[in-house]
Amino acid sequence: MKFSALALLKQALSGEPWPEQWRSPEPKPAYDVVIVGAGGHGLATAYYLAKEHGLHNVAVIEKGWLGGGNTGRNTTIIRSNYLWEESQKLYEHAVKLWEGLSQELNYNVMYSPRGVMMLAHTEHDIQSAKRHIHANRLGGIDNEWLTPEEAQAFCPILNISRDIRYPILGAALQRRGGTARHDAVAWGYARGASALGVDIIQNCEVKGLRRAPSGAITGVETTKGFIGAKRVGVVAAGHTSVIMQMADVQMPLESYPLQALVSEPVKPVMPCVVMSNTIHAYMSQSDKGELVIGAGTDAYTSYSQTGGLHISAHTLDAICELFPVVRRMKMLRNWGGIVDVTPDRSPIIGKTPVEGLFVNCGWGTGGFKATPGSGHVFAWTLAKGEPHPINAPFSLDRFRTGRLIDEAAAAAVAH
Amino acid sequence: MLLIECPYCGPRPELEFRYGGEAHVARAADPATVDDEHWTAFLFWRGNPKGLHFERWRHASGCGRFFNCARDTVSDVIVKTYKAGEPKPDAARLMTGTTP
Numbered sequence A: 001m002k003f004s005a006l007a008l009l010k011q012a013l014s015g016e017p018w019p020e021q022w023r024s025p026e027p028k029p030a031y032d033v034v035i036v037g038a039g040g041h042g043l044a045t046a047y048y049l050a051k052e053h054g055l056h057n058v059a060v061i062e063k064g065w066l067g068g069g070n071t072g073r074n075t076t077i078i079r080s081n082y083l084w085e086e087s088q089k090l091y092e093h094a095v096k097l098w099e100g101l102s103q104e105l106n107y108n109v110m111y112s113p114r115g116v117m118m119l120a121h122t123e124h125d126i127q128s129a130k131r132h133i134h135a136n137r138l139g140g141i142d143n144e145w146l147t148p149e150e151a152q153a154f155c156p157i158l159n160i161s162r163d164i165r166y167p168i169l170g171a172a173l174q175r176r177g178g179t180a181r182h183d184a185v186a187w188g189y190a191r192g193a194s195a196l197g198v199d200i201i202q203n204c205e206v207k208g209l210r211r212a213p214s215g216a217i218t219g220v221e222t223t224k225g226f227i228g229a230k231r232v233g234v235v236a237a238g239h240t241s242v243i244m245q246m247a248d249v250q251m252p253l254e255s256y257p258l259q260a261l262v263s264e265p266v267k268p269v270m271p272c273v274v275m276s277n278t279i280h281a282y283m284s285q286s287d288k289g290e291l292v293i294g295a296g297t298d299a300y301t302s303y304s305q306t307g308g309l310h311i312s313a314h315t316l317d318a319i320c321e322l323f324p325v326v327r328r329m330k331m332l333r334n335w336g337g338i339v340d341v342t343p344d345r346s347p348i349i350g351k352t353p354v355e356g357l358f359v360n361c362g363w364g365t366g367g368f369k370a371t372p373g374s375g376h377v378f379a380w381t382l383a384k385g386e387p388h389p390i391n392a393p394f395s396l397d398r399f400r401t402g403r404l405i406d407e408a409a410a411a412a413v414a415h
Numbered sequence B: 001m002l003l004i005e006c007p008y009c010g011p012r013p014e015l016e017f018r019y020g021g022e023a024h025v026a027r028a029a030d031p032a033t034v035d036d037e038h039w040t041a042f043l044f045w046r047g048n049p050k051g052l053h054f055e056r057w058r059h060a061s062g063c064g065r066f067f068n069c070a071r072d073t074v075s076d077v078i079v080k081t082y083k084a085g086e087p088k089p090d091a092a093r094l095m096t097g098t099t100p
Protein backbone atom coordinates (compact mmCIF):
# COMPACT_ATOMS: atom_id res chain seq x y z
CA MET A 1 0.00 0.00 0.00
CA LYS A 2 1.30 3.44 -0.93
CA PHE A 3 0.22 6.62 0.86
CA SER A 4 -0.92 9.50 -1.37
CA ALA A 5 -3.57 12.20 -1.37
CA LEU A 6 -5.77 9.88 -3.40
CA ALA A 7 -5.21 6.96 -1.01
CA LEU A 8 -6.19 9.20 1.93
CA LEU A 9 -9.36 10.29 0.20
CA LYS A 10 -10.36 6.75 -0.74
CA GLN A 11 -9.73 5.54 2.80
CA ALA A 12 -11.75 8.41 4.28
CA LEU A 13 -14.72 7.63 2.01
CA SER A 14 -14.55 3.87 2.55
CA GLY A 15 -14.87 4.22 6.33
CA GLU A 16 -12.68 1.14 6.78
CA PRO A 17 -9.80 1.16 9.27
CA TRP A 18 -6.30 1.38 7.79
CA PRO A 19 -4.66 -1.99 7.21
CA GLU A 20 -1.76 -2.95 9.49
CA GLN A 21 1.43 -1.27 8.33
CA TRP A 22 3.81 -4.11 9.18
CA ARG A 23 3.58 -7.87 9.60
CA SER A 24 3.80 -9.52 13.05
CA PRO A 25 5.35 -12.91 12.23
CA GLU A 26 6.55 -15.69 14.50
CA PRO A 27 10.34 -15.99 14.47
CA LYS A 28 12.01 -18.25 11.90
CA PRO A 29 14.64 -20.72 13.20
CA ALA A 30 17.49 -18.58 11.87
CA TYR A 31 18.38 -15.33 10.11
CA ASP A 32 21.40 -13.82 8.42
CA VAL A 33 21.22 -10.84 10.79
CA VAL A 34 19.36 -10.42 14.06
CA ILE A 35 18.99 -6.91 15.46
CA VAL A 36 18.28 -6.66 19.19
CA GLY A 37 16.01 -3.67 19.93
CA ALA A 38 13.27 -2.19 17.76
CA GLY A 39 13.89 1.45 18.50
CA GLY A 40 14.42 3.91 15.67
CA HIS A 41 18.09 2.95 15.32
CA GLY A 42 17.44 -0.80 15.16
CA LEU A 43 14.56 -0.46 12.71
CA ALA A 44 16.51 1.94 10.50
CA THR A 45 19.41 -0.52 10.50
CA ALA A 46 17.12 -3.32 9.34
CA TYR A 47 15.56 -1.10 6.68
CA TYR A 48 18.93 -0.14 5.16
CA LEU A 49 20.22 -3.73 5.41
CA ALA A 50 17.36 -4.80 3.15
CA LYS A 51 17.22 -1.69 1.00
CA GLU A 52 20.92 -1.05 0.35
CA HIS A 53 22.68 -4.32 1.02
CA GLY A 54 20.19 -6.87 -0.32
CA LEU A 55 19.92 -8.62 3.05
CA HIS A 56 16.26 -9.55 3.50
CA ASN A 57 16.63 -12.49 5.86
CA VAL A 58 16.74 -10.16 8.87
CA ALA A 59 14.84 -10.01 12.16
CA VAL A 60 14.45 -7.20 14.67
CA ILE A 61 13.71 -8.52 18.15
CA GLU A 62 12.01 -6.28 20.69
CA LYS A 63 11.19 -7.05 24.30
CA GLY A 64 8.29 -4.58 24.44
CA TRP A 65 6.61 -2.77 21.59
CA LEU A 66 8.49 -1.14 18.72
CA GLY A 67 9.45 2.47 19.37
CA GLY A 68 8.52 2.12 23.06
CA GLY A 69 12.03 2.86 24.33
CA ASN A 70 13.84 6.17 24.10
CA THR A 71 12.65 6.63 20.54
CA GLY A 72 9.10 7.16 21.79
CA ARG A 73 10.16 9.13 24.86
CA ASN A 74 12.47 11.78 23.49
CA THR A 75 12.00 15.48 22.76
CA THR A 76 12.99 15.06 19.08
CA ILE A 77 15.61 17.78 18.73
CA ILE A 78 17.58 17.39 15.49
CA ARG A 79 20.80 19.27 14.79
CA SER A 80 24.33 18.60 13.54
CA ASN A 81 26.37 21.49 14.99
CA TYR A 82 28.71 19.33 17.08
CA LEU A 83 32.29 20.36 17.81
CA TRP A 84 34.51 17.62 16.42
CA GLU A 85 34.89 16.75 12.76
CA GLU A 86 34.00 13.08 13.37
CA SER A 87 30.74 14.06 15.06
CA GLN A 88 29.89 16.68 12.46
CA LYS A 89 30.18 14.09 9.70
CA LEU A 90 28.05 11.59 11.58
CA TYR A 91 25.23 13.94 12.57
CA GLU A 92 25.26 15.81 9.28
CA HIS A 93 24.94 12.49 7.45
CA ALA A 94 21.74 12.01 9.45
CA VAL A 95 20.41 15.54 8.80
CA LYS A 96 20.89 15.00 5.06
CA LEU A 97 18.86 11.79 5.30
CA TRP A 98 16.17 13.51 7.41
CA GLU A 99 15.65 16.01 4.61
CA GLY A 100 14.39 13.32 2.23
CA LEU A 101 13.10 10.76 4.72
CA SER A 102 9.34 11.20 4.35
CA GLN A 103 9.69 10.68 0.59
CA GLU A 104 12.10 7.79 1.01
CA LEU A 105 9.75 5.94 3.37
CA ASN A 106 6.49 7.18 1.81
CA TYR A 107 5.57 7.98 5.41
CA ASN A 108 5.27 11.44 6.91
CA VAL A 109 7.89 11.71 9.66
CA MET A 110 7.02 15.42 10.00
CA TYR A 111 10.63 16.54 9.84
CA SER A 112 10.47 20.27 10.53
CA PRO A 113 13.72 22.26 10.18
CA ARG A 114 12.41 25.14 12.28
CA GLY A 115 15.78 26.13 13.73
CA VAL A 116 17.53 25.13 16.96
CA MET A 117 18.80 27.97 19.11
CA MET A 118 21.27 27.27 21.93
CA LEU A 119 21.49 30.01 24.54
CA ALA A 120 24.61 31.47 26.09
CA HIS A 121 24.32 32.80 29.67
CA THR A 122 27.92 33.22 30.74
CA GLU A 123 31.23 34.33 29.31
CA HIS A 124 32.24 30.69 29.09
CA ASP A 125 29.05 29.87 27.17
CA ILE A 126 29.81 32.61 24.65
CA GLN A 127 33.32 31.30 24.07
CA SER A 128 32.11 27.73 23.74
CA ALA A 129 29.27 28.68 21.36
CA LYS A 130 31.61 30.71 19.15
CA ARG A 131 34.15 27.91 19.13
CA HIS A 132 31.42 25.57 17.90
CA ILE A 133 30.32 28.09 15.26
CA HIS A 134 33.85 28.41 13.87
CA ALA A 135 34.42 24.65 13.94
CA ASN A 136 31.10 24.13 12.16
CA ARG A 137 31.94 26.67 9.48
CA LEU A 138 35.18 24.81 8.78
CA GLY A 139 33.14 21.62 8.52
CA GLY A 140 30.63 23.19 6.15
CA ILE A 141 27.80 23.10 8.71
CA ASP A 142 25.51 26.06 9.27
CA ASN A 143 25.62 27.63 12.72
CA GLU A 144 25.48 31.35 13.43
CA TRP A 145 25.81 33.75 16.33
CA LEU A 146 22.84 35.88 17.39
CA THR A 147 22.74 38.84 19.75
CA PRO A 148 20.08 38.71 22.50
CA GLU A 149 17.85 41.00 20.41
CA GLU A 150 18.24 38.78 17.34
CA ALA A 151 17.52 35.73 19.48
CA GLN A 152 14.32 37.31 20.72
CA ALA A 153 13.32 38.27 17.18
CA PHE A 154 13.69 34.60 16.26
CA CYS A 155 11.76 33.42 19.35
CA PRO A 156 9.50 36.24 20.58
CA ILE A 157 8.53 34.65 23.92
CA LEU A 158 12.17 34.60 25.06
CA ASN A 159 12.92 36.78 28.08
CA ILE A 160 16.06 38.79 27.33
CA SER A 161 15.88 41.20 30.25
CA ARG A 162 19.26 41.72 31.91
CA ASP A 163 18.05 41.25 35.47
CA ILE A 164 17.18 37.56 35.42
CA ARG A 165 19.36 35.04 37.25
CA TYR A 166 20.96 33.78 34.02
CA PRO A 167 20.57 36.59 31.50
CA ILE A 168 20.74 35.66 27.82
CA LEU A 169 23.99 37.01 26.39
CA GLY A 170 23.52 35.60 22.90
CA ALA A 171 22.75 32.38 21.11
CA ALA A 172 24.02 29.97 18.47
CA LEU A 173 21.43 29.15 15.83
CA GLN A 174 21.38 26.24 13.44
CA ARG A 175 18.57 27.05 11.03
CA ARG A 176 18.51 23.58 9.46
CA GLY A 177 18.02 21.99 12.89
CA GLY A 178 14.51 21.20 14.07
CA THR A 179 12.23 18.37 15.12
CA ALA A 180 10.43 15.30 13.73
CA ARG A 181 7.58 13.09 14.89
CA HIS A 182 9.31 10.39 16.97
CA ASP A 183 6.65 7.64 16.66
CA ALA A 184 6.35 8.18 12.92
CA VAL A 185 10.09 7.58 12.55
CA ALA A 186 9.82 4.17 14.23
CA TRP A 187 6.61 3.32 12.38
CA GLY A 188 7.90 4.50 9.01
CA TYR A 189 11.08 2.44 9.26
CA ALA A 190 9.13 -0.58 10.59
CA ARG A 191 6.70 -0.38 7.69
CA GLY A 192 9.51 0.04 5.15
CA ALA A 193 11.61 -2.78 6.61
CA SER A 194 8.65 -5.15 6.88
CA ALA A 195 7.71 -4.56 3.24
CA LEU A 196 11.28 -5.53 2.28
CA GLY A 197 10.96 -8.85 4.12
CA VAL A 198 12.34 -7.99 7.57
CA ASP A 199 10.60 -9.82 10.45
CA ILE A 200 9.81 -7.53 13.38
CA ILE A 201 9.22 -9.66 16.45
CA GLN A 202 7.71 -7.76 19.37
CA ASN A 203 7.11 -8.95 22.95
CA CYS A 204 10.19 -11.11 22.67
CA GLU A 205 13.07 -10.49 25.07
CA VAL A 206 16.65 -11.49 24.35
CA LYS A 207 17.86 -13.42 27.42
CA GLY A 208 21.18 -14.74 26.20
CA LEU A 209 23.75 -14.74 23.40
CA ARG A 210 24.75 -18.22 22.20
CA ARG A 211 28.31 -18.77 21.04
CA ALA A 212 30.20 -21.52 19.22
CA PRO A 213 33.25 -23.16 20.87
CA SER A 214 35.34 -20.75 18.74
CA GLY A 215 33.62 -17.91 20.58
CA ALA A 216 31.69 -16.67 17.53
CA ILE A 217 28.03 -15.74 17.86
CA THR A 218 25.54 -18.36 16.68
CA GLY A 219 22.28 -16.75 17.75
CA VAL A 220 20.16 -15.35 20.56
CA GLU A 221 18.18 -17.02 23.34
CA THR A 222 14.80 -15.34 23.67
CA THR A 223 11.49 -15.71 25.47
CA LYS A 224 10.26 -17.25 22.19
CA GLY A 225 13.13 -19.77 22.08
CA PHE A 226 16.47 -19.87 20.32
CA ILE A 227 16.88 -17.85 17.12
CA GLY A 228 19.98 -18.53 15.04
CA ALA A 229 21.96 -15.67 13.48
CA LYS A 230 25.17 -15.28 11.51
CA ARG A 231 25.53 -11.75 12.83
CA VAL A 232 23.90 -10.00 15.77
CA GLY A 233 23.62 -6.22 16.11
CA VAL A 234 22.77 -4.96 19.60
CA VAL A 235 20.89 -1.63 19.45
CA ALA A 236 19.36 -1.59 22.91
CA ALA A 237 20.13 1.92 24.27
CA GLY A 238 19.95 1.87 28.11
CA HIS A 239 19.98 -1.94 28.22
CA THR A 240 23.12 -2.43 26.14
CA SER A 241 25.37 -3.24 29.12
CA VAL A 242 22.91 -5.92 30.25
CA ILE A 243 22.91 -7.62 26.83
CA MET A 244 26.66 -7.31 26.19
CA GLN A 245 27.25 -8.87 29.60
CA MET A 246 25.63 -12.03 28.17
CA ALA A 247 28.72 -12.35 25.94
CA ASP A 248 31.12 -11.17 28.67
CA VAL A 249 31.85 -7.95 26.77
CA GLN A 250 32.65 -5.02 29.06
CA MET A 251 31.18 -1.66 28.07
CA PRO A 252 32.07 1.93 28.98
CA LEU A 253 28.41 2.75 29.58
CA GLU A 254 26.30 4.03 32.43
CA SER A 255 22.51 4.09 32.25
CA TYR A 256 20.70 7.12 33.65
CA PRO A 257 17.03 8.18 33.73
CA LEU A 258 16.39 11.24 31.56
CA GLN A 259 13.07 13.06 31.83
CA ALA A 260 10.76 15.08 29.66
CA LEU A 261 7.35 16.65 30.14
CA VAL A 262 4.60 18.21 28.07
CA SER A 263 2.16 20.99 28.84
CA GLU A 264 -1.49 21.35 27.99
CA PRO A 265 -1.87 22.22 24.28
CA VAL A 266 -2.07 25.88 23.32
CA LYS A 267 -2.08 27.94 20.13
CA PRO A 268 1.32 28.29 18.39
CA VAL A 269 3.64 30.47 20.51
CA MET A 270 7.01 28.94 19.84
CA PRO A 271 8.36 28.86 16.28
CA CYS A 272 11.66 27.07 16.97
CA VAL A 273 13.57 24.92 19.45
CA VAL A 274 15.39 26.67 22.30
CA MET A 275 18.03 24.89 24.38
CA SER A 276 20.01 26.01 27.37
CA ASN A 277 22.73 23.63 28.46
CA THR A 278 23.84 25.85 31.31
CA ILE A 279 20.51 25.90 33.11
CA HIS A 280 19.37 22.46 31.94
CA ALA A 281 16.25 23.32 30.05
CA TYR A 282 15.00 23.07 26.54
CA MET A 283 11.65 23.57 24.90
CA SER A 284 9.78 23.39 21.62
CA GLN A 285 6.12 23.20 20.64
CA SER A 286 4.60 20.13 19.05
CA ASP A 287 2.19 20.38 16.16
CA LYS A 288 -0.55 19.39 18.61
CA GLY A 289 0.27 22.56 20.56
CA GLU A 290 1.88 21.00 23.63
CA LEU A 291 5.07 22.58 24.87
CA VAL A 292 7.64 19.80 24.90
CA ILE A 293 10.17 20.31 27.68
CA GLY A 294 13.35 18.36 28.25
CA ALA A 295 14.86 18.05 31.71
CA GLY A 296 18.13 16.60 32.95
CA THR A 297 19.31 13.18 34.06
CA ASP A 298 19.32 11.93 37.60
CA ALA A 299 22.67 12.01 39.37
CA TYR A 300 22.83 8.24 39.73
CA THR A 301 22.56 5.26 37.36
CA SER A 302 19.17 3.58 37.30
CA TYR A 303 16.86 1.44 35.18
CA SER A 304 13.73 2.75 36.92
CA GLN A 305 12.52 4.73 33.87
CA THR A 306 11.06 7.54 36.00
CA GLY A 307 13.53 10.04 37.42
CA GLY A 308 13.38 12.26 40.49
CA LEU A 309 10.78 15.00 40.83
CA HIS A 310 13.38 17.60 41.82
CA ILE A 311 15.05 17.16 38.41
CA SER A 312 11.98 18.22 36.44
CA ALA A 313 11.08 20.90 39.01
CA HIS A 314 14.54 22.41 38.54
CA THR A 315 14.00 22.51 34.78
CA LEU A 316 10.61 24.16 35.17
CA ASP A 317 12.21 26.88 37.33
CA ALA A 318 14.51 27.68 34.42
CA ILE A 319 11.74 27.43 31.81
CA CYS A 320 9.55 29.88 33.76
CA GLU A 321 12.39 32.38 33.86
CA LEU A 322 13.30 32.04 30.18
CA PHE A 323 9.68 32.03 28.98
CA PRO A 324 7.57 33.96 31.54
CA VAL A 325 4.49 33.51 29.35
CA VAL A 326 4.28 29.82 30.30
CA ARG A 327 4.31 30.36 34.07
CA ARG A 328 0.67 29.52 34.67
CA MET A 329 0.44 26.57 32.31
CA LYS A 330 -0.32 23.06 33.47
CA MET A 331 2.00 20.17 32.77
CA LEU A 332 0.04 17.17 31.53
CA ARG A 333 2.53 14.32 31.44
CA ASN A 334 6.02 13.60 32.74
CA TRP A 335 8.07 10.49 31.95
CA GLY A 336 11.58 9.11 31.80
CA GLY A 337 13.73 7.03 29.50
CA ILE A 338 16.94 5.15 30.30
CA VAL A 339 19.84 6.65 28.38
CA ASP A 340 23.21 4.96 27.84
CA VAL A 341 25.95 7.48 28.48
CA THR A 342 29.59 7.07 27.36
CA PRO A 343 32.56 8.83 28.99
CA ASP A 344 33.07 11.11 25.94
CA ARG A 345 29.33 11.52 25.18
CA SER A 346 29.83 10.08 21.70
CA PRO A 347 28.20 6.86 20.47
CA ILE A 348 29.83 3.49 19.86
CA ILE A 349 29.02 1.98 16.45
CA GLY A 350 30.98 -1.02 15.30
CA LYS A 351 32.58 -4.35 16.01
CA THR A 352 33.13 -5.97 19.40
CA PRO A 353 35.80 -8.44 20.51
CA VAL A 354 33.26 -11.26 19.83
CA GLU A 355 33.11 -12.47 16.24
CA GLY A 356 29.71 -11.81 14.68
CA LEU A 357 28.63 -9.47 17.48
CA PHE A 358 28.21 -5.78 16.65
CA VAL A 359 26.97 -2.88 18.75
CA ASN A 360 25.35 0.50 18.17
CA CYS A 361 24.90 2.31 21.48
CA GLY A 362 26.03 5.13 23.70
CA TRP A 363 23.70 7.66 22.09
CA GLY A 364 22.84 8.81 25.58
CA THR A 365 20.73 11.92 25.80
CA GLY A 366 21.00 12.84 22.12
CA GLY A 367 20.63 10.03 19.60
CA PHE A 368 17.21 10.62 18.10
CA LYS A 369 18.66 13.19 15.71
CA ALA A 370 21.06 10.57 14.37
CA THR A 371 18.48 7.84 13.76
CA PRO A 372 18.63 7.68 9.93
CA GLY A 373 22.41 8.15 9.71
CA SER A 374 23.10 5.69 12.52
CA GLY A 375 20.94 3.00 10.90
CA HIS A 376 22.55 3.69 7.56
CA VAL A 377 26.17 3.28 8.68
CA PHE A 378 25.40 0.42 11.07
CA ALA A 379 23.69 -1.51 8.25
CA TRP A 380 26.88 -1.08 6.21
CA THR A 381 28.94 -2.30 9.17
CA LEU A 382 26.77 -5.40 9.65
CA ALA A 383 26.64 -6.18 5.93
CA LYS A 384 30.37 -5.82 5.27
CA GLY A 385 31.77 -6.77 8.65
CA GLU A 386 33.73 -3.50 8.62
CA PRO A 387 32.75 0.04 9.65
CA HIS A 388 31.70 2.69 7.14
CA PRO A 389 34.26 5.56 7.04
CA ILE A 390 31.77 7.75 8.94
CA ASN A 391 31.46 5.41 11.93
CA ALA A 392 35.02 4.08 11.90
CA PRO A 393 36.19 6.62 14.54
CA PHE A 394 33.28 5.63 16.82
CA SER A 395 34.79 2.26 17.70
CA LEU A 396 34.63 0.51 21.06
CA ASP A 397 38.41 0.31 20.80
CA ARG A 398 38.80 4.07 21.19
CA PHE A 399 38.56 3.63 24.95
CA ARG A 400 41.76 1.58 24.77
CA THR A 401 43.63 3.70 22.22
CA GLY A 402 42.56 6.94 23.90
CA ARG A 403 41.24 8.47 20.67
CA LEU A 404 38.11 9.79 22.37
CA ILE A 405 35.66 12.06 20.56
CA ASP A 406 35.09 14.32 23.48
CA GLU A 407 31.78 16.09 23.00
CA ALA A 408 31.35 15.98 26.79
CA ALA A 409 34.05 18.50 27.50
CA ALA A 410 32.88 20.47 24.48
CA ALA A 411 29.30 20.96 25.55
CA ALA A 412 29.13 20.03 29.24
CA VAL A 413 25.69 18.61 28.43
CA ALA A 414 24.76 17.30 25.03
CA HIS A 415 21.41 16.71 23.42
CA MET B 1 14.20 11.88 45.51
CA LEU B 2 16.15 9.32 47.48
CA LEU B 3 16.46 9.25 51.24
CA ILE B 4 20.07 8.28 51.85
CA GLU B 5 21.51 7.10 55.14
CA CYS B 6 24.89 8.74 55.64
CA PRO B 7 26.87 6.29 57.85
CA TYR B 8 28.10 9.28 59.85
CA CYS B 9 25.03 11.58 60.05
CA GLY B 10 21.99 9.38 59.47
CA PRO B 11 19.19 9.67 56.88
CA ARG B 12 19.19 12.82 54.76
CA PRO B 13 17.51 13.84 51.47
CA GLU B 14 19.36 13.14 48.23
CA LEU B 15 19.82 16.88 47.63
CA GLU B 16 22.52 16.95 50.32
CA PHE B 17 24.63 14.38 48.47
CA ARG B 18 26.80 14.09 45.36
CA TYR B 19 26.91 10.86 43.44
CA GLY B 20 30.42 9.48 43.04
CA GLY B 21 30.05 6.65 40.50
CA GLU B 22 30.76 2.94 40.81
CA ALA B 23 32.50 1.92 44.03
CA HIS B 24 35.38 -0.50 44.58
CA VAL B 25 37.11 0.49 41.32
CA ALA B 26 40.68 0.40 42.61
CA ARG B 27 43.53 2.34 41.05
CA ALA B 28 46.58 0.17 40.36
CA ALA B 29 49.06 0.18 43.22
CA ASP B 30 51.92 0.70 40.77
CA PRO B 31 50.43 2.63 37.82
CA ALA B 32 53.67 2.67 35.83
CA THR B 33 53.69 -1.09 35.40
CA VAL B 34 50.13 -1.78 34.20
CA ASP B 35 49.17 -2.13 30.52
CA ASP B 36 46.56 -0.40 28.35
CA GLU B 37 43.92 -3.05 29.05
CA HIS B 38 44.19 -2.35 32.74
CA TRP B 39 43.90 1.40 32.25
CA THR B 40 40.89 0.95 29.97
CA ALA B 41 39.15 -1.13 32.58
CA PHE B 42 40.02 1.26 35.39
CA LEU B 43 39.05 4.43 33.54
CA PHE B 44 36.13 3.33 31.39
CA TRP B 45 34.62 -0.13 31.87
CA ARG B 46 31.62 0.03 34.19
CA GLY B 47 29.43 -2.83 35.38
CA ASN B 48 26.24 -0.78 34.99
CA PRO B 49 24.17 -3.65 36.38
CA LYS B 50 20.41 -3.91 36.26
CA GLY B 51 20.10 -4.93 39.89
CA LEU B 52 22.42 -4.44 42.85
CA HIS B 53 24.93 -1.64 42.30
CA PHE B 54 27.77 -0.64 44.61
CA GLU B 55 28.38 3.08 44.36
CA ARG B 56 30.08 5.99 46.06
CA TRP B 57 28.28 9.00 47.46
CA ARG B 58 29.59 12.08 49.21
CA HIS B 59 27.62 13.92 51.84
CA ALA B 60 28.57 17.21 50.22
CA SER B 61 26.17 19.47 52.12
CA GLY B 62 26.68 17.63 55.39
CA CYS B 63 29.74 16.02 56.90
CA GLY B 64 31.50 16.16 53.51
CA ARG B 65 32.64 12.54 53.72
CA PHE B 66 32.64 9.84 51.05
CA PHE B 67 30.93 6.52 51.78
CA ASN B 68 29.63 3.52 49.84
CA CYS B 69 26.11 2.44 49.09
CA ALA B 70 24.46 -0.72 47.73
CA ARG B 71 21.33 0.16 45.72
CA ASP B 72 18.98 -1.84 43.50
CA THR B 73 18.98 0.02 40.16
CA VAL B 74 15.55 -1.39 39.22
CA SER B 75 13.62 -0.18 42.27
CA ASP B 76 16.18 2.40 43.51
CA VAL B 77 15.83 0.85 46.99
CA ILE B 78 18.98 1.47 49.04
CA VAL B 79 19.88 -1.84 50.60
CA LYS B 80 22.87 -0.74 52.66
CA THR B 81 25.26 2.15 53.17
CA TYR B 82 28.70 1.63 54.73
CA LYS B 83 31.88 3.57 55.40
CA ALA B 84 34.58 3.92 52.77
CA GLY B 85 37.31 1.37 53.34
CA GLU B 86 34.93 -1.28 54.66
CA PRO B 87 34.87 -4.44 52.52
CA LYS B 88 32.31 -4.82 49.73
CA PRO B 89 29.32 -6.68 51.18
CA ASP B 90 28.24 -10.01 49.71
CA ALA B 91 25.74 -9.16 46.96
CA ALA B 92 23.75 -12.40 47.14
CA ARG B 93 23.17 -12.01 50.85
CA LEU B 94 22.16 -8.36 50.52
CA MET B 95 19.53 -9.03 47.87
CA THR B 96 17.64 -11.78 49.70
CA GLY B 97 14.51 -10.51 51.37
CA THR B 98 15.02 -6.85 50.53
CA THR B 99 13.29 -6.00 47.27
CA PRO B 100 10.37 -7.53 45.41
Ligand SMILES: Cc1cc2nc3c(=O)[nH]c(=O)nc-3n(C[C@H](O)[C@H](O)[C@H](O)COP(=O)(O)OP(=O)(O)OC[C@H]3O[C@@H](n4cnc5c(N)ncnc54)[C@H](O)[C@@H]3O)c2cc1C
Pocket: A036, A037, A038, A039, A040, A041, A042, A061, A062, A063, A064, A065, A066, A067, A068, A069, A070, A071, A072, A073, A074, A075, A076, A077, A078, A204, A205, A206, A207, A235, A236, A237, A238, A239, A243, A258, A259, A260, A294, A335, A336, A337, A338, A339, A363, A364, A365, A366, A367, A368, A369, A370, A415
Ligand atom coordinates in the same frame (compact mmCIF):
# COMPACT_ATOMS: atom_id res chain seq x y z
C1 LIG C 1 13.51 12.20 27.82
C2 LIG C 1 14.44 12.04 26.66
C3 LIG C 1 14.66 13.12 25.80
C4 LIG C 1 15.52 12.99 24.71
N1 LIG C 1 15.64 14.03 23.85
C5 LIG C 1 16.37 13.90 22.72
C6 LIG C 1 16.40 14.95 21.76
O1 LIG C 1 15.75 15.98 21.92
N2 LIG C 1 17.17 14.78 20.65
C7 LIG C 1 17.89 13.64 20.44
O2 LIG C 1 18.57 13.56 19.42
N3 LIG C 1 17.85 12.61 21.33
C8 LIG C 1 17.11 12.72 22.45
N4 LIG C 1 17.06 11.67 23.37
C9 LIG C 1 17.88 10.47 23.14
C10 LIG C 1 17.20 9.54 22.15
O3 LIG C 1 15.88 9.26 22.57
C11 LIG C 1 17.94 8.23 22.02
O4 LIG C 1 19.34 8.44 21.86
C12 LIG C 1 17.47 7.43 20.82
O5 LIG C 1 16.08 7.48 20.69
C13 LIG C 1 17.92 5.99 20.97
O6 LIG C 1 17.29 5.20 20.00
P1 LIG C 1 17.50 3.64 20.01
O7 LIG C 1 16.73 3.09 18.88
O8 LIG C 1 18.96 3.36 20.06
O9 LIG C 1 16.95 3.19 21.44
P2 LIG C 1 15.47 2.81 21.95
O10 LIG C 1 14.42 3.54 21.23
O11 LIG C 1 15.51 2.91 23.44
O12 LIG C 1 15.38 1.30 21.50
C14 LIG C 1 16.04 0.24 22.17
C15 LIG C 1 15.07 -0.91 22.25
O13 LIG C 1 15.73 -2.07 22.74
C16 LIG C 1 14.79 -2.82 23.43
N5 LIG C 1 15.46 -3.81 24.28
C17 LIG C 1 16.20 -3.58 25.39
N6 LIG C 1 16.61 -4.75 25.93
C18 LIG C 1 16.14 -5.74 25.13
C19 LIG C 1 16.23 -7.16 25.17
N7 LIG C 1 16.89 -7.81 26.14
N8 LIG C 1 15.61 -7.87 24.19
C20 LIG C 1 14.92 -7.24 23.20
N9 LIG C 1 14.79 -5.89 23.13
C21 LIG C 1 15.41 -5.15 24.08
C22 LIG C 1 14.02 -1.78 24.21
O14 LIG C 1 12.76 -2.26 24.65
C23 LIG C 1 13.91 -0.64 23.20
O15 LIG C 1 12.70 -0.63 22.49
C24 LIG C 1 16.21 11.78 24.48
C25 LIG C 1 16.01 10.69 25.35
C26 LIG C 1 15.11 10.81 26.42
C27 LIG C 1 14.89 9.63 27.31
Ligand SMILES: [Zn+2]
Pocket: B006, B007, B008, B009, B010, B059, B062, B063, B064, B065
Ligand atom coordinates in the same frame (compact mmCIF):
# COMPACT_ATOMS: atom_id res chain seq x y z
ZN1 LIG D 1 27.22 12.82 56.57
